[in-house]
Amino acid sequence: AQTVTQSQPEMSVQEAETVTLSCTYDTSESNYYLFWYKQPPSRQMILVIRQEAYKQQNATENRFSVNFQKAAKSFSLKISDSQLGDTAMYFCAFFPSGNTGKLIFGQGTTLQVKP
Amino acid sequence: EPEVTQTPSHQVTQMGQEVILRCVPISNHLYFYWYRQILGQKVEFLVSFYNNEISEKSEIFDDQFSVERPDGSNFTLKIRSTKLEDSAMYFCASLLTAHPGFTGELFFGEGSRLTVL
Numbered sequence: 412a413q414t415v416t417q418s419q420p421e422m423s424v425q426e427a428e429t430v431t432l433s434c435t436y437d438t439s440e441s442n443y444y445l446f447w448y449k450q451p452p453s454r455q456m457i458l459v460i461r462q463e464a465y466k467q468q469n470a471t472e473n474r475f476s477v478n479f480q481k482a483a484k485s486f487s488l489k490i491s492d493s494q495l496g497d498t499a500m501y502f503c504a505f506f507p508s509g510n511t512g513k514l515i516f517g518q519g520t521t522l523q524v525k526p
Numbered sequence: 527e528p529e530v531t532q533t534p535s536h537q538v539t540q541m542g543q544e545v546i547l548r549c550v551p552i553s554n555h556l557y558f559y560w561y562r563q564i565l566g567q568k569v570e571f572l573v574s575f576y577n578n579e580i581s582e583k584s585e586i587f588d589d590q591f592s593v594e595r596p597d598g599s600n601f602t603l604k605i606r607s608t609k610l611e612d613s614a615m616y617f618c619a620s621l622l623t624a625h626p627g628f629t630g631e632l633f634f635g636e637g638s639r640l641t642v643l
Binding site: 455458463502506511515516517518 | 559563567568569571574581582615617621630631632634637
């Protein structure tokens with residue numbers, strides 16, 4: 412069974428600094444999808460960034476980028492120039508290959524951006 | 527932009543009462559989900575639904591839970607006799623399964639917060 416592990420329950424960063432959130436996963440599949448979702452205090456689930464496993468190039472979305480290490484089954488999220496609005500819970504998630512299945516979430520990392 | 531809508535946003539109920547949470551998935555999506563999140567904890571899969579039947583369900587989704595798609599648009603989660611531990615945020619999500627255009631991305635509603643007293 413696939414699993415997703417986020418080993419950092421809480422992190423903090425100073426505004427304008429860079430922070431990296433860790434995520435590892437376990438799967439026997441060769442193709443799959445990985446995601447980072449942001450959950451602010453409103454508790455809405457907001458997609459931050461997506462990575463397809465067959466693409467070697469790391470995904471980037473403005474200040475957000477990932478370090479995807481397929482062999483190590485690692486998928487970390489880097490937030491550059493942190494802003495107060497980045498304060499939220501961040502979930503790493505895995506979706507298996509094919510076009511059906513379920514999204515599997517990690518435990519989440521609470522990020523506090525300090526002024 | 528198309529979105530998943532959920533109602534109610536917050537419901538307070540007494541233990542033992544029945545609750546129905548409603549969702550309107552994105553119109554051309556074919557796969558639907560319910561997830562649950564107890565405050566401050568991880569997001570847990572409850573059930574997936576495809577072609578008018580349950581595709582997969584978790585251990586949490588016991589006989590107290592049921593889902594249906596009564597018409598072409600709504601997707602509901604019913605809890606027959608609520609318990610205190612059912613207090614949580616319930617998220618509906620939908621997935622576009624057709625190729626091309628498949629991204630694996632689930633589109634989430636804003637959630638329905640259930641408080642059981």
